[in-house]
Amino acid sequence: MKASFWFDKWQSREIAFHEGKVNQLLEKHVNELKLxxxxxxxxxLCGKTKDIAWLLKQGLHVTGAELSKTAIDELFDELEMTPKIEKIDKFEVYKSRHLTVFVGDFFELTTSHIQAVDAVYDRAAFIAMPRTMLQDYSCKLIELANNAPQLLIGYTYDQNLVAGPPFSVSQTKLVHYYGQExxxxxxxIIDSEDNIKGVAPAQEGCWLLYSSVD
Structure with a gap:
């Protein structure tokens, strides 16, 4: 899956993956991260998610990563924030108050870019990745998280009914990619209000991933 796929989605406004409200499972389970x-x-892969505004209201410092500059321009407009924008390596970095967003290729990020994090919130990143990219994605996120816990939210549905993204997620799939760490x-897990692409009935699940190191 090339970067142009996501650029085209934002350009054509095919952004059904954007949830226009705060995710209810985030609100219910964020305390499991014990922040x-x-x-x-x-x-x-934050896009312009409404979850960022909610996380900021909880008094958290948020760092996002996103490929689409359009999404991040819209994010800061909707937050009514005027960011300072600077170039760091291959990224345009947007900063305002307690929010920083790296615009560029997620796979180019390092811990020196985002610094130490206390948690990861993944609502639309893991499920956006085709199987050919999941190993690289999960390894990169493990590297960046450095044992920090993760709250992961995604859809479970019959992948035979419709092609992703979003791609179906399951406990077995998460164990395959994250189980060693x-x-x-x-x-x-709850019934989703919408069918995937109007075709496949789905459930929305929420998982807590925490370090297996005792």
């Missing part, structure tokens, strides 16, 4: 006040949370606890 202290002013903790630092990383949101990969994390213990994986499914917190809840």
């Amino acid at each position: 202290r006040p002013h903790a630092h949370i990383f949101v990969p 994390y213990k994986i606890n499914q917190l809840e």
Whole structure:
């Protein structure tokens, strides 16, 4: 899957993956991350998610990563923030108050870019990746998280009915890609309000991934 795929989606406004409200499973289960006040949370492939505004209101420091400059321009407009924009390596970096977003290729990020994080929130990144990219994605996120816990939210549905993205996620799939580094606890699974691409009935699941190091 090339970067042009996502650029075209934003250009043509085919952004059904953008949830126009705060995710209910995030609101319900964020405390499972056991974050202290002013903790630092990383949101990969963040788009212009409403979840960022909600996380900021909880007093958290948020760092996002996103390929589309259009998405991040819209994010800051909707937040009514005027970011300072600077060039760091291959990224355009948007900064304002307690929010920083790296615009560019997620796979080029390093821990020196985002610094230490206390948690990861993944609502639309893992499920955006085709199988050919999941190994690279999960390894990169493990590197960036450095044992920090992760709250992961995604859809479970019959992949035979419709092609992704979003791609279906399951406990088995998460164990395959994250099981050596994390213990994986499914917190809840609920019926989704919408069918995937109007075709496939789906459930939305929430998992807590936490370090398997005792």
